[in-house]
Amino acid sequence: IGRNIYYFDTVDSTNIKAKELAMEVEEGTVVIAEEQTKGKGRLGRDWLSPKGKGIWMSIVLKPQLPPSEVAKLTLIGAAAVSKALEEIGIESYIKWPNDIIVQGKKICGILTEMSCELNMINYVIMGIGINVNLENKDFSKELVDKATSLKEIIGHSVDRKKLLGAILNHFEDLYIPFKNAGDISKVINISKEKSILIGKKIRIIQGETERTGKALDIDEEGRLIVEYEDGTVDSIFSGEVSIRGL
Numbered sequence: 650i651g652r653n654i655y656y657f658d659t660v661d662s663t664n665i666k667a668k669e670l671a672m673e674v675e676e677g678t679v680v681i682a683e684e685q686t687k688g689k690g691r692l693g694r695d696w697l698s699p700k701g702k703g704i705w706m707s708i709v710l711k712p713q714l715p716p717s718e719v720a721k722l723t724l725i726g727a728a729a730v731s732k733a734l735e736e737i738g739i740e741s742y743i744k745w746p747n748d749i750i751v752q753g754k755k756i757c758g759i760l761t762e763m764s765c766e767l768n769m770i771n772y773v774i775m776g777i778g779i780n781v782n783l784e785n786k787d788f789s790k791e792l793v794d795k796a797t798s799l800k801e802i803i804g805h806s807v808d809r810k811k812l813l814g815a816i817l818n819h820f821e822d823l824y825i826p827f828k829n830a831g832d833i834s835k836v837i838n839i840s841k842e843k844s845i846l847i848g849k850k851i852r853i854i855q856g857e858t859e860r861t862g863k864a865l866d867i868d869e870e871g872r873l874i875v876e877y878e879d880g881t882v883d884s885i886f887s888g889e890v891s892i893r894g895l
């Protein structure tokens with residue numbers, strides 16, 4: 650992972666660039682940019698990506714797996730980021746399945762997109778955005794209450810290259826056992842250990858429906874186990890859900 654790096658000054662979105670390159674590059678290729686003019690978030694949102702202030706990157710993956718396995722890749726990405734932050738002394742939480750939270754605010758989001766054919770994955774683009782050296786003034790009024798950066802938290806700039814290296818190393822360590830043997834046990838342990846949801850009341854938004862429940866656990870397949878208010882227990886795949894705190 651990351652042995653091939655495509656580095657750009659400005660792109661619309663590294664996910665879009667990675668998609669264009671996906672068929673011709675080898676697995677593990679990383680597309681990274683200083684700035685994104687059309688950074689994409691989940692649910693059609695924009696992702697703020699000012700020049701030189703973050704890690705805006707996409708990893709091209711080509712696991713030979715059915716599309717139902719793709720949710721696990723997002724968990725691998727989140728676990729790798731959280732572990733890398735730990736290495737530079739920052740305690741973070743994973744908001745299943747794809748956000749990283751530090752001191753109650755979002756510092757990283759993951760947007761996983763895929764192309765598949767005949768019930769097999771062609772390629773997966775895992776877009777990871779990390780607010781590294783942004784300042785509060787870079788965020789809009791609406792964002793500043795919800796999002797922050799590593800620089801705001803620790804009071805000085807963080808070396809983006811060092812952090813990038815740590816993320817890619819952890820990613821590789823967690824991805825290879827999964828790709829080769831379907832083993833995500835380590836990832837699940839990290840997801841649980843760093844979960845901000847387990848034990849909390851949450852709202853689960855799935856398309857038009859919204860339900861309230863308590864997050865109980867993450868199972869061995871990476872699903873979130875939820876107990877709804879009527880007492881029924883269900884395990885949910887990350888797919889189209891959006892989770893809000895209460």
Ligand code: BTN
Nearest residue numbers: 662688689690691706758776778
């Ligand atoms: C989210 O939390 O909504 C997901 C945000 C994902 C942002 C990253 S930045 C690099 C990659 N390129 C994009 O356009 N989006 C992802």
